[in-house]
Amino acid sequence: MLRRMTKLLSGARQLDPGRFLHRGSPAPQSLDAHLDDQRPRAVSCTSEDDPARHGEQHAALHYHIPLQDLKTVFPQGLPPRFIMQVKTFNEACLMVRKPALELLHYLKNTNFAHPAVRYVLYGEKGTGKTLSLCHVVHFCAKQDWLILHIPDAHLWVKNCRGLLQSSYNKQRFDQPVEASMWLKNFKTANERFLSQIKVQEKYVWNKRESTEKGSPLGAVVEQGLTRVRNATDAVGIVLKELKNQSCLGAFRLLVAVDGVNALWGRTSLKREDKSLIAPEELALVCSLRKMVRNDWHGGAIVLTLSQTGSLFKPRRAYLPQELLGKEGFDALDPFIPILVSNYNPKEFESCIQYYLENKWLQHEKGPPT
Amino acid sequence: MAAPAVTAAGGWPVLALSLRSAVRRLPGLTQVRWSRYGPEYKDPRIDKEYYRKPLAELTEEEKYEQELRKTQLIKAAPAAKTSSVFEDPVISKFTNMMMKGGNKVLARSLMMQTLEAVKRKQFEKYHAASAEEQATIERNPYVIFHQALQNCEPVIGLVPILRGGHFYQVPVPLADRRRRFLAMKWMIKECREKKHRRMLMPEKLSHELLEAFHNQGPVIKKKHDMHKMAEANRALAHYRWW
Numbered sequence: 149m150l151r152r153m154t155k156l157l158s159g160a161r162q163l164d165p166g167r168f169l170h171r172g173s174p175a176p177q178s179l180d181a182h183l184d185d186q187r188p189r190a191v192s193c194t195s196e197d198d199p200a201r202h203g204e205q206h207a208a209l210h211y212h213i214p215l216q217d218l219k220t221v222f223p224q225g226l227p228p229r230f231i232m233q234v235k236t237f238n239e240a241c242l243m244v245r246k247p248a249l250e251l252l253h254y255l256k257n258t259n260f261a262h263p264a265v266r267y268v269l270y271g272e273k274g275t276g277k278t279l280s281l282c283h284v285v286h287f288c289a290k291q292d293w294l295i296l297h298i299p300d301a302h303l304w305v306k307n308c309r310g311l312l313q314s315s316y317n318k319q320r321f322d323q324p325v326e327a328s329m330w331l332k333n334f335k336t337a338n339e340r341f342l343s344q345i346k347v348q349e350k351y352v353w354n355k356r357e358s359t360e361k362g363s364p365l366g367a368v369v370e371q372g373l374t375r376v377r378n379a380t381d382a383v384g385i386v387l388k389e390l391k392n393q394s395c396l397g398a399f400r401l402l403v404a405v406d407g408v409n410a411l412w413g414r415t416s417l418k419r420e421d422k423s424l425i426a427p428e429e430l431a432l433v434c435s436l437r438k439m440v441r442n443d444w445h446g447g448a449i450v451l452t453l454s455q456t457g458s459l460f461k462p463r464r465a466y467l468p469q470e471l472l473g474k475e476g477f478d479a480l481d482p483f484i485p486i487l488v489s490n491y492n493p494k495e496f497e498s499c500i501q502y503y504l505e506n507k508w509l510q511h512e513k514g515p516p517t
Numbered sequence: 518m519a520a521p522a523v524t525a526a527g528g529w530p531v532l533a534l535s536l537r538s539a540v541r542r543l544p545g546l547t548q549v550r551w552s553r554y555g556p557e558y559k560d561p562r563i564d565k566e567y568y569r570k571p572l573a574e575l576t577e578e579e580k581y582e583q584e585l586r587k588t589q590l591i592k593a594a595p596a597a598k599t600s601s602v603f604e605d606p607v608i609s610k611f612t613n614m615m616m617k618g619g620n621k622v623l624a625r626s627l628m629m630q631t632l633e634a635v636k637r638k639q640f641e642k643y644h645a646a647s648a649e650e651q652a653t654i655e656r657n658p659y660v661i662f663h664q665a666l667q668n669c670e671p672v673i674g675l676v677p678i679l680r681g682g683h684f685y686q687v688p689v690p691l692a693d694r695r696r697r698f699l700a701m702k703w704m705i706k707e708c709r710e711k712k713h714r715r716m717l718m719p720e721k722l723s724h725e726l727l728e729a730f731h732n733q734g735p736v737i738k739k740k741h742d743m744h745k746m747a748e749a750n751r752a753l754a755h756y757r758w759w
Binding site: 235237508510511 | 602603636637640641644656657658659
């Protein structure tokens with residue numbers, strides 16, 4: 149027993165924590181101050197507010213979006229924490245990052261005679277895919293494209309109340325609540341196009357109501373909003389008309405879908421007899437799948453993969469093959485994948501500088517303002 | 518560690534020996550709350566600034582203490598205590614009191630969300646206020662938290678004392694730790710019981726903290742009620758013998 153105790157004590161003496169205690173190294177505060185003097189204070193905001201003019205020199209800088217624009221361009225689609233930040237600081241500042249710049253470069257050089265190219269933003273959780281998508285949507289809105297923005301496709305395959313059997317196709321299901329909400333936001337975002345675009349076919353809703361050929365698209369949207377039972381069919385008609393008419397060249401179409409892996413995954417919706425519904429049996433999902441096919445031209449398709457709202461996918465999955473599955477990958481193939489990664493040191497500095505400028509870091513031991 | 522009272526066979530670890538020597542063998546008494554550490558184990562000192570002082574600045578006592586601690590046995594530091602600059606014992610204690618069923622992760626996240634909610638509310642007030650008022654608005658959630666709990670601490674408390682077969686509520690001065698405990702307990706109880714079923718804890722707690730910071734609200738009222746009761750029972754003060 150004594151031998152074991154002496155071994156313990158000698159072990160402690162060998163480690164000798166005292167050696168590290170009395171090293172007499174300079175205190176860390178002076179080191180930080182020394183670094184601060186040498187490094188110039190990083191700038192976090194740029195005055196260039198037009199996404200069309202963003203280039204490499206604006207990488208890692210924040211640009212302002214006027215709050216009025218925010219309400220018209222983004223009635224839906226911004227991440228909830230970003231909306232909280234906008235409300236707290238009274239201003240919307242988005243960071244310009246490499247994946248978004250790459251996408252903007254591709255979009256500026258699109259050839260509208262060729263079939264629509266699909267761009268897929270993928271990356272690990274919390275790296276900025278949704279905000280990069282919002283940056284691209286803002287650019288297209290400024291360039292007067294027609295924006296078809298589905299904020300989160302996962303919301304259409306889970307937690308839906310009020311599923312109705314579709315009147316158009318007996319095997320499919322309607323989702324009146326989600327469809328009407330999307331129609332309302334679509335109307336806010338694209339007011340000016342709704343009167344310009346004319347419908348090319350006659351649509352009969354029921355015995356008393358029908359939309360004539362040549363009437364503006366706004367009439368279809370109004371019908372979907374007032375008669376909620378027909379909202380899903382209205383969405384399907386809007387998508388079909390826009391797809392057919394984008395080839396004519398009157399406008400340019402951007403299809404932006406966040407969480408596109410929901411369209412080919414599984415749903416958590418059940419019929420009355422508790423059997424699971426496949427995504428193919430949802431009318432909204434069917435029309436969206438047709439939209440994302442590249443058999444039309446005159447625009448672009450920007451998609452985002454997302455594990456956060458997805459069903460039955462492991463938490464660490466982020467690659468297109470893992471999240472889309474075989475069916476989804478084959479449907480989307482060929483596409484241009486764009487990796488979105490975490491902040492690099494320069495972007496991190498810029499973010500911290502932005503918070504310091506807005507006095508968000510309030511702890512007295514935090515970085516000095 | 519010289520000559521413990523209990524002899525042991527070769528395989529016993531050192532810790533078990535020290536435990537046995539610490540336990541007082543009284544007939545009919547078993548220890549309910551005990552620790553695996555014997556009395557010779559000292560508490561760890563988690564303070565980066567203390568250890569970073571260069572040799573020249575240490576006083577004689579501190580040098581002696583540090584030399585002594587090199588050979589002493591020291592307990593392991595608890596997982597919840599860090600040497601971070603953002604470590605706050607009051608916040609840790611409050612988080613532990615909010616915790617239910619050992620779910621520290623949930624309690625900590627609720628605490629962080631509460632502090633964030635307090636900060637956001639104050640920022641909104643700041644942006645809506647004029648220039649003179651902006652100087653008075655406090656935006657640091659830690660300052661608000663500490664001040665609110667200080668405002669909720671009662672000065673005098675009531676203790677039931679048995680005299681002649683009846684319990685009388687006697688006014689008594691409270692120790693600092695009892696006052697802090699009562700303030701935190703009242704705050705948590707108020708937020709748990711008097712809220713709407715669908716309201717979340719961070720929202721309610723941030724609201725109550727802001728009200729207590731301005732010396733308003735139900736927790737401050739409870740403190741005043743306690744003071745009034747003590748004032749009403751001041752005739753019984755001579756029942757106190759300490």
